[in-house]
Amino acid sequence: MKFLFFGTPEFAAIVLEKLINAGYIPEAVICNPDEPVGRKQILTSPPVKRLIANGKQLMANSGQLIEIFQPANKTDLSAISDKLSTIKPDLAIIAAYGKIIPKEILDIPRFGILNIHGSLLPAYRGASPIQYAILNGDKETGVTIMKIDEEMDHGPVLANSKLLIADSDTCESLSKKLADLGVELLIKVIPDYISEKIKPVEQDHSKATYTKIIKKEDGKIDWLKSAQEIERMTRAFYPWPSAYANIKNQKSKIKNKILKIIEVEIILQYSDVLKYSPGKVFLKNSELAVKCGKGVLVVKKLQLEGGKVLTAKEFLNGHKDFIGSILE
Secondary structure: OOOEEEOOOOHHHHHHHHHHOOOOOOOOOOOOOOOEEEEOEEOOOOOHHHHHHOOOHHHHOOOOOOEEEEOHHHHHHHHHHHHHHHHHOOOEEEOOOOOOHHHHHHOOOOOOEEEOOOOOOOOOOOOOOHHHHOOOOOEEEEEEEEEOOOOOOOOEEEEEEEEEOOOOHHHHHHHHHHHHHHHHHHHHHHHHHHOOOOOOOOOHHHHHOOOOOOOHHHHEEOOOOEEEHHHHHHHOOOOOOEEEEEEEEEOOOOOEEEEEEEEEEEEOHHHHEEEEEEOEEEEOEEEEEEEEOOEEEEEEEEEEEEOOOOEEEHHHHHHHHHOOOOEO
């Protein structure tokens, strides 16, 4: 079976690696362009491209060369449709690609395009289903195998599988779990779909909910929110864009710097907390704490932007004047 693979981030790389290990090797991979990363803005390949580069020996053993395309936008994607047509694929698979597929490409694979989506559709259509599930405090999520049509996450469903969300799950850890679950389900579905033993079922569009693309500014903490809401932010936005705040303290050497809050613990009942305003940094039983709109967060790990992730104790050893700061 000839197939195309569309995907870019780590979620997609996990799916692609397991497909290859199961004997499903794509004719071509379509992912986002290389991007500058970090303070030095080093041009970096996306995880899916790195997987292909690191797996050259595997590809050589299979006797199959995988072509890589990196269109920057929908126009560029449309421009490679003729090249993809010459491959004459039977199927295409999408995992966290992040772009709407134009009709001229939708029509290329004989059996259409299947998508692994990180939610139980029709809930959380769009680019950020995993982050939204954590932000909303959901106890359960899952993956859906669906057939792509011209609307976003709108097509009929082939199969789905549920997964409990752990209290400690971050976007990173939950993404890995869902990628594993999704590709295992996909590998079971493909042969039955190709042989027409599975018939796609239309979604109940009246129950659809939507997510938006996460931007860096979404990680800015509003300390008037409850400790539970902010704690979910720290997990939903890890590792990017992180939940963060600006430091306000004229006496501190790190005033006006951006502080990323990496790991926290919630305290709901604390009698002395009323004397502090939201965002105030103080010590509670020698632990670093921040007042929220409701409740308190004890900070376990944090990071000055551009620095290393530190435990609260390590951070305070180097920044004793941080206590008394306001985070905003």
